[in-house]
Amino acid sequence: MTGPKSGLIALPALAVMLFVLGGASPPAKLLRNLKLTSVSVDVPQDFEQLFPEGPDVESVNTNCRACHSPSMVMVQPRLSKAVWEKEVAKMITTYHAPIPEGEVPKIVNYLSSIKN
Amino acid sequence: MIRHDAKSDSRLSRRKLLAGGAIGAAGITALPAFAKSLVARPPVANSVVDLGLPNRPSQRALTSEFPGKREMILQRIRPPLLETPLSAFNQGVITPNDRFYVRWHWNEIPGQIDAATFRLKLHGHVEREIELSLDQILHGFERIEYTAVNQCSGNSRGLFVPPVPGAQWGHGAMGNARWTGVRLRDVLARAGLKPGAVDVRFAGLDEALLPDAPKFRKSLAAEHAMDGEVLIAFAMNGVQLPLLNGFPLRLVVPGWYSTYWVKMLSDIEVLPRKDDNYWMTKAYLVPKAPFGNVAPGVDDYPKEPISRMVPRSLVTNLAEGQRVAAGRPLAVSGIALGGDCGVAKVEISTDHGATWRMAKLGEDAGKYSFRRFDLAVPVPAAGTLPVTCRCTNTAGVSQPLAMNWNPGGYMRAGVETVTVIAGGGA
Numbered sequence: 001m002t003g004p005k006s007g008l009i010a011l012p013a014l015a016v017m018l019f020v021l022g023g024a025s026p027p028a029k030l031l032r033n034l035k036l037t038s039v040s041v042d043v044p045q046d047f048e049q050l051f052p053e054g055p056d057v058e059s060v061n062t063n064c065r066a067c068h069s070p071s072m073v074m075v076q077p078r079l080s081k082a083v084w085e086k087e088v089a090k091m092i093t094t095y096h097a098p099i100p101e102g103e104v105p106k107i108v109n110y111l112s113s114i115k116n
Numbered sequence: 117m118i119r120h121d122a123k124s125d126s127r128l129s130r131r132k133l134l135a136g137g138a139i140g141a142a143g144i145t146a147l148p149a150f151a152k153s154l155v156a157r158p159p160v161a162n163s164v165v166d167l168g169l170p171n172r173p174s175q176r177a178l179t180s181e182f183p184g185k186r187e188m189i190l191q192r193i194r195p196p197l198l199e200t201p202l203s204a205f206n207q208g209v210i211t212p213n214d215r216f217y218v219r220w221h222w223n224e225i226p227g228q229i230d231a232a233t234f235r236l237k238l239h240g241h242v243e244r245e246i247e248l249s250l251d252q253i254l255h256g257f258e259r260i261e262y263t264a265v266n267q268c269s270g271n272s273r274g275l276f277v278p279p280v281p282g283a284q285w286g287h288g289a290m291g292n293a294r295w296t297g298v299r300l301r302d303v304l305a306r307a308g309l310k311p312g313a314v315d316v317r318f319a320g321l322d323e324a325l326l327p328d329a330p331k332f333r334k335s336l337a338a339e340h341a342m343d344g345e346v347l348i349a350f351a352m353n354g355v356q357l358p359l360l361n362g363f364p365l366r367l368v369v370p371g372w373y374s375t376y377w378v379k380m381l382s383d384i385e386v387l388p389r390k391d392d393n394y395w396m397t398k399a400y401l402v403p404k405a406p407f408g409n410v411a412p413g414v415d416d417y418p419k420e421p422i423s424r425m426v427p428r429s430l431v432t433n434l435a436e437g438q439r440v441a442a443g444r445p446l447a448v449s450g451i452a453l454g455g456d457c458g459v460a461k462v463e464i465s466t467d468h469g470a471t472w473r474m475a476k477l478g479e480d481a482g483k484y485s486f487r488r489f490d491l492a493v494p495v496p497a498a499g500t501l502p503v504t505c506r507c508t509n510t511a512g513v514s515q516p517l518a519m520n521w522n523p524g525g526y527m528r529a530g531v532e533t534v535t536v537i538a539g540g541g542a
Contacts (some may be wrong), residue, residue, distance in 0.1 A: 001166055030259040030296050031351055036231040036250050039359050041183035043227050045194040067134055067223065072192040077172035077279030094394065096328035116170055 017091050046071070059106035063099045066093075077116055084111040161306070165189055167286035168436050184358030186214045191283055195220040196360060200288035205378050205451050206432035209478070209486040210263070211291030211352050218360045219268055219289065219374070221332045224323035226380070227359070235362055236303075236348075238316075240385040243308030250364055251536040254350060256306075257298035261351075264370040264484035265292045265453045266377055269422050273525030274432065278412050282526040287430055287532075292453075292486040295368045297349035301342045304384070307462040309338060315387040316341035318367050320380035333426065334376050334392035336369065345370055348381060370484040371456035373422050373527075375400050396421055401524065408527040409520035425455035426529040427515050428487070429462050429507035434534050440537035445492035448475070453510035458483035464491050465504045469531070472506065492530075495538045527537055 051060045051070045064070070079087075085108050091097040092104075097106070146456035163178050167189070177190045182198060189199035197395070198218040235247040235478035248256070261386055267290035274284035304316065304473035315335040322332060322345065340346065347368040357363040362379025369376040375395075391397075407426055410417055440446050452459045458480070463472035478488030485491040495501055508514040 014315070030261050031354060032255070034296075034351055034354075034356070036254070036350060036356050036364050038229060038231045039363050040228045041359050042223055043183065043196065043360070044193055049193075066437055069192050069194045071190075072197065072283065075173040075191075075284055076385070077284065079279070079281055083281060094330070095324070096326045098326070114505050 016066065054110050056106035056110045059096045060101050063097070063103055063107060067097065081108060081112045084108050120180045132529045167274060169284055169286065170277055172274065172279055174396040182360060184214060184360060188215065189288060191285065195223040195284050196224070199285055199289055202288060202432060205430065209481050209488055210353060211293060211294055213355065213358050213361065216291040217289050217294065217359055218540055220322060222322050222324040224320050224325060229363060231364060236365060236382055236384065238307040238384045241310045241313050241388045242386050243310060245363055246307050253298060253348065257302045259296060259298060260347065261294055261296035262370065262484060263292060263294045263481045264368060265290060266374045266487055267425060269373040269375050269526045271292055272528040274527065276521060276525045282525050286424055293352045294354065295347055295349040296351035297347045297368065299344055300346040300348055301344045303348055304341060309386055312388045313338040313386045314389050315391040317385045317387055317391050318378040318381055320362065320378060320384040321382050329495070330394035331435060333395055334378055335394050335396055336376060356391050371424055373425055375422065402526050403522050407516060407520040407529045410522050412521060422526055425453065426527060427455045427507040427509040428453055429505040429515065430527060430532055431503055431505055431534045433538055434503060436534050440495055440536045440538060442495055443497050444495060446495045447490065448494055448503055449490040450505055451486040451487060452489055452507040453486055454483060454507065459487040460508045460510045462489040463506050464493060466493050469504060482511065498539050500535050500537055502533045502535045504531050508533045
C-alpha cells in the first residue's frame with residue numbers, strides 16, 4: 001500500500017517540481033552576446049568662449065564661465081532684472097559660485113542688458 | 117573606474133578659469149593659451165535650425181561634434197545640452213541612440229570609463245553593503261527589457277508663454293528607446309533593505325566643479341524602487357549606452373520624468389528617512405495641481421517633486437508654415453505618449469478644437485512607449501489650416517486644450533498646433 005500511495009504523492013510533486021524548474025530556467029537571455037566596452041572620448045568644451053560685448057562684460061566673463069558656457073545665457077528670453085537677480089543669487093547661495101558681493105550688480109546689469 | 121588623470125586635467129582647466137576670474141580681465145586674455153592644450157576643441161556649427169520659440173532667440177546651431185552623436189541641436193556646450201531634431205521622431209517609434217537628447221547638470225563628466233573596474237556601490241540602510249562589477253550585473257541577475265519614453269521635465273520650455281528662465285528647449289528633450297537591464301528590485305535584494313527603509317537615493321559619476329555645490333542625486337520611495345519595473349539599464353536599443361546618455365548604467369524609471377533616470381549610475385544609498393537633498397526638495401518642484409498648472413504671477417501655492425509624466429502628442433510630418441496642396445486630403449502623422457500609462461486614442465482637429473476626428477494608432481510597443489498616429493484630413497481650397505492633436509491615455513486623462521504653465525517651465529502638456537498653408541505650392 002505504501003508503494004502506490006507514495007507514487008500518487010510523488011507524481012504531482014514531480015509535476016510541480018518540473019513546472020517550477022521549467023519556470024525557473026531563465027528564458028532565452030536578452031542580448032546574450034552583449035559585451036560592454038570601455039569608453040574613452042573627448043566631450044567638447046568651450047572654456048575660451050567669452051560673452052559678447054556689453055556693459056560690465058568683464059564681470060560675467062570673470063565670474064560666470066567656470067561652471068557653464070555663455071551660450072545658453074545668450075538665448076534666454078528677455079527677463080526682468082528681478083528674475084536675473086534671483087538667478088545670480090541661486091548661483092551663489094545654492095551652487096556656491098565664489099562671486100564677490102560687489103560683482104552681483106554688475107552681473108545683473110550685463111544680463112538685464114541682453115536684448116532678446 | 118574612471119581614469120582620474122583625464123578628469124583632473126579638465127578639472128584643473130576649470131580651476132584655472134576660476135583662478136583667472138579672480139585676477140580679472142588679464143587672466144581672461146591668458147585663458148585660450150592653456151585652455152587649448154587641455155581641452156577638446158569646441159563644437160563647430162554645421163548649420164542652423166529655427167525651433168519656432170516665441171518672443172526669444174529661436175535659432176540654434178546644429179552640431180555633430182559630440183561623441184556618439186550625429187547631428188543634434190546645440191542648446192549648450194558645457195555642461196552639454198543637446199536636443200533631438202524633430203525629424204528623428206518622424207521615423208518610427210524608436211529614437212536612435214545617436215540622435216537621443218543629452219542633458220547634464222554638472223560638467224565634471226568622465227570621458228573615460230573602464231568597463232572592467234567600474235563598480236556600482238549599494239550602501240546605507242541595508243543588511244550588507246555591496247559593490248557590483250558590470251560583469252556581476254550583466255550575468256548575476258535576470259535580464260528584462262521594455263520600450264519607454266525618457267522625457268526631460270523641462271521639455272518644450274522654450275515655448276512657455278510668458279517665458280521662464282532655464283534651457284529653452286523645443287520639443288526634442290525626449291526620446292524613446294528599448295532599455296535592457298536588470299530589475300532594481302533584484303539588485304537591492306542582494307544588499308537587503310533593512311526594515312524602515314524609506315527612500316532609495318541614486319547618484320552617478322558626474323560631479324560639480326565647486327566642492328560645496330550639491331552633487332546631483334535623486335530618490336525614489338522604497339516601494340517604488342522595489343516595484344520590479346524600475347530598471348538598471350546597461351543597453352539602449354540593443355547596444356551599450358552612449359557615454360553622454362549614461363554609460364555604463366542608467367536608472368530607468370518608466371512613466372516618470374527623466375530627472376529620476378540617473379546616468380552613469382554608480383551609487384545607490386538606502387535611507388531610513390525622506391531624502392532632503394537639494395535636488396529633491398528645492399529643484400524640480402511643480403505646483404501641486406493637475407498638469408502642474410498655475411497662473412503666471414501667482415507664487416503662493418503648494419509644491420511637490422515632479423514625478424509622473426502626462427499625455428502628450430506631436431505632429432511630426434508637417435512644419436509650421438509649410439505649404440500643402442489645396443483641396444486634397446493631407447496626411448497627418450506623429451507620435452503620442454500616454455505619460456505614466458498607455459495611449460488610448462489620439463484625435464485631430466483642424467478647427468481649433470471645435471470638432472475632432474479619431475486618428476489611427478500604430479503598433480503598440482508597450483504602455484511606456486511612443487505610439488504613432490496617422491490621419492488624412494481635408495484641406496480647404498485656400499487659407500491656413502491649424503492641425504491640432506490631442507492624446508488621451510488609458511487612465512482617461514486627455515491633454516488640456518488650454519496650455520498649462522508654471523514658473524519652472526515643467527510638464528508642458530497642452531495640445532500642440534502646427535499651422536500649414538493651403539495652396540500656392542506643395
